[in-house]
Amino acid sequence: MTTAxxxxxxxxxxxxxxxxxxxxxxxxxxALFRFVLSRLNDPTQSADIVHDVFLEIWRSAGRFExxxxxxxxxxxxxxxKVIDVFRASARLQVTDDIPETEDDSPGALECLAAAETRDQxxxxxxxxxxxxxxxxxxxFFQDMGYREIxxxxxxxxxxxxTRIFHAKKLLQHCLGRFGLQGGTA
Amino acid sequence: xxxxxxxxxxxxxxxxxxxxxxxxxxxxxPLEALLSDDADLVAExxxxxxxxxxxxxxxxxxAGVNPPGELGLARLMRxxxxxxxxxxxxxxxxxxxxxxxxxxxxxxSALITAWALRDPAAAPVYVQASGDxxxxxVLTVTFQPEARLADIAALLQDKDLIxxxxxxxxxLYRLELPPGADALALAETLRAAxxxxxxxxxxx
Numbered sequence: 001m002t003t004a005x006x007x008x009x010x011x012x013x014x015x016x017x018x019x020x021x022x023x024x025x026x027x028x029x030x031a032l033f034r035f036v037l038s039r040l041n042d043p044t045q046s047a048d049i050v051h052d053v054f055l056e057i058w059r060s061a062g063r064f065e066x067x068x069x070x071x072x073x074x075x076x077x078x079x080x081k082v083i084d085v086f087r088a089s090a091r092l093q094v095t096d097d098i099p100e101t102e103d104d105s106p107g108a109l110e111c112l113a114a115a116e117t118r119d120q121x122x123x124x125x126x127x128x129x130x131x132x133x134x135x136x137x138x139x140f141f142q143d144m145g146y147r148e149i150x151x152x153x154x155x156x157x158x159x160x161x162t163r164i165f166h167a168k169k170l171l172q173h174c175l176g177r178f179g180l181q182g183g184t185a
Numbered sequence: 186x187x188x189x190x191x192x193x194x195x196x197x198x199x200x201x202x203x204x205x206x207x208x209x210x211x212x213x214x215p216l217e218a219l220l221s222d223d224a225d226l227v228a229e230x231x232x233x234x235x236x237x238x239x240x241x242x243x244x245x246x247x248a249g250v251n252p253p254g255e256l257g258l259a260r261l262m263r264x265x266x267x268x269x270x271x272x273x274x275x276x277x278x279x280x281x282x283x284x285x286x287x288x289x290x291x292x293x294s295a296l297i298t299a300w301a302l303r304d305p306a307a308a309p310v311y312v313q314a315s316g317d318x319x320x321x322x323v324l325t326v327t328f329q330p331e332a333r334l335a336d337i338a339a340l341l342q343d344k345d346l347i348x349x350x351x352x353x354x355x356x357l358y359r360l361e362l363p364p365g366a367d368a369l370a371l372a373e374t375l376r377a378a379x380x381x382x383x384x385x386x387x388x389x
Contacts, residue, residue, distance in 0.1 A: 029254070140236060161201075
């Protein structure tokens, strides 16, 4: 099975091609689900958001103007839907504060006992504020550049860099408690 | 020409994007110049590289949480309108085509009626060339209860099959076949994958 470029798939979707929508879904669904889940921390609600994102892609593919990449456009839709969820439940948090407190979350001790580094990284990512975590996810899991992340999150490029910088410091602090070596700068 | 100077703070903020390979050449040059004689900065870069490698190897951010996969795709396909209206750009052309088809249908109807009246014993009067409903062939299957979603997804993707309905109360899924596919051969292929597929009905 060949992998069609997202732009070509979007053009076919705009013409009503369901197979193209299925192909685009298969290209992006898993990573998009992870992206939404990192913010909502609710698998069922995250699956619903992914579903809604692809329905919106189906409806509005013809309006894609190509000013950003297809991936940025898709993640932008998802990001706005997540914001809507937060607004609806009045739990919107947009902050770049760094908490000075130690990591004393309930799972910390259990996580300390985990042998796998990835469990510890996963745990520490979970202690980040949503905006920080999402910026890190986009940079290191999706490999997006700061311009692309800024477009998805609709914040200035400098804010993206600041969020990731702060998130990195928190991760170093958290992982340091597990004895994992971090940077020193 | 020498690269423009870069502050250490700016370098620290750019390191994540050096690690994920998204900086432009012009952004990379001054950063790499700073890295060449700053061991702490190198340690930062190495930390970020390990973090990225660990996150990418992890696959999914939460243990035991799988993405919706093929079931999500089936749900999506069910949610689509039965037949999408023509897009705005094609609307006039589509209306022209509609008028042409309607005209041809009227002529064909008149010819068929005339032919049937001339020879009333002939039967059948009308046979649809593309079969019953003109739909793509569909296979109805059930999967092994212990089959992993990822393995099912891999099998379906490999054969270009899409779940268009299901699971029903009995665990039945309806799979749409790709255009031009040999339905009988695909049914046999699925039956052979008996570690994942429990049953395959005859193609519809």
